[in-house]
Amino acid sequence: MTDVARVSRGRAIAIAICAAVIGVLSYVLGVGSTTGQQAEASVLDAATFTMDPPAPLNLVSVSSVALALALIGGLTIAAHGFRRAFVIVFTAGFAILASQLLKQQLLTRPGLFEFDAPNTFPSGHMTVFTALLAAVIWAVPPRVRAVVGLVGALVIGAAAWQLLAFGWHRPSDVLGAQALVLLIFALLTVFHPPRLGAPAALGATARVILTVLGVIAVLVALAIAAFAALDSASSLLLIAGELGVLGTGLLTTRCLLALAG
Structure with a gap:
């Protein structure tokens, strides 16, 4: 095993462990605890529910996801060959199906606060956006990967924001979906590390930007949440x-860029 492969696998293992811990904590604290359910119910109560949201949230459908995966497969074949295209499309599709299986069959939502509240963990929509972004990052040539990551971070950040703003999901659902996709692509990197060539153009700069903005957003969110808890303000929550x-979406994209090399 080359030193590059060792570094790639070591980084992927670390990211996989972090993603697994975050995903489990999201479920245990957000779904499995009374305090978490009450806090997230306050978030839902403050949201403005609509069945007709704007883009990007309204772009998700079975046909649009299938088309996106097909286009990503074709792009990957052109840039890297058929083998990588198969691996990427299969992994993204597996993440999306795993999300549905977890939400509908394997995970439950105990009635600690809201009786008969349906389980929405993890978010299927957030899984779709994050999995497609991960696939695109792996699909494109290194020279444009950083730009794709920055643009993609804005898209999944907007989708994550919409899922809460329009009352479609709770925060733990969104965070759990991001963690699920990151875990699956990290495991992919462990067993199938990418062949690293020249460093991606602006790769280090993009990762720094995403890290700084993501950390700031998360810290500000925690500060606002603490103040909202003291004041019992659901709108602030x-x-x-x-x-x-939004911040965790930026950090997830940063990790996906690191996994792709």
């Missing part, structure tokens, strides 16, 4: 949740 999932 919603803002905290929106900023929080």
Whole structure:
């Protein structure tokens, strides 16, 4: 095993462990505790529910996801070959299906606060956006990967914000979906590390930008949440949740860029 492969696998293992811990904590604290359920219920109460949200949230459908995966497969074949295209499309599709299996069959939502509240963990929509972004990052040539990551971070950040703002999901649902996709692509990197060539153009700069902005957003969200808890302000909790999932989306993208090399 080359030193590059060792570094790639070591980084992927560390990211996989962090993603698994975050995903489990999201479920245990957000879904499995009375305090978490009450806090997230306050977030939902403050949201403005609508069945007709704007883009990017309204772009998700079975046909659009299938088309996106097909286009990503074709792009990957052109840039890297058929083998990598198969691996990427399969992994993204697996993440999306795993999300549905977890939400509908394997995970439950105990009635600690809201009786008969349906389980929405992890968010299927957030899984779709994050998995497609991960696939695109792996699909494109290194020279444009950083730009794709920055643009993609804005898209999944907007989707995460919308999922809370329009009352479709709780914060733990969004965070759990991001962690699930990151875990799956990290495991992919452990067993199938990418062949690293020249460093991606602006890769280090993009990772720094995403890290700084993501950490700031999460810290501000935690501060607002603490103040909202003291003041029992559900509207502030919603803002905290929106900023929080926006920040974790930026950090998730940063990790996906690191996994892709």
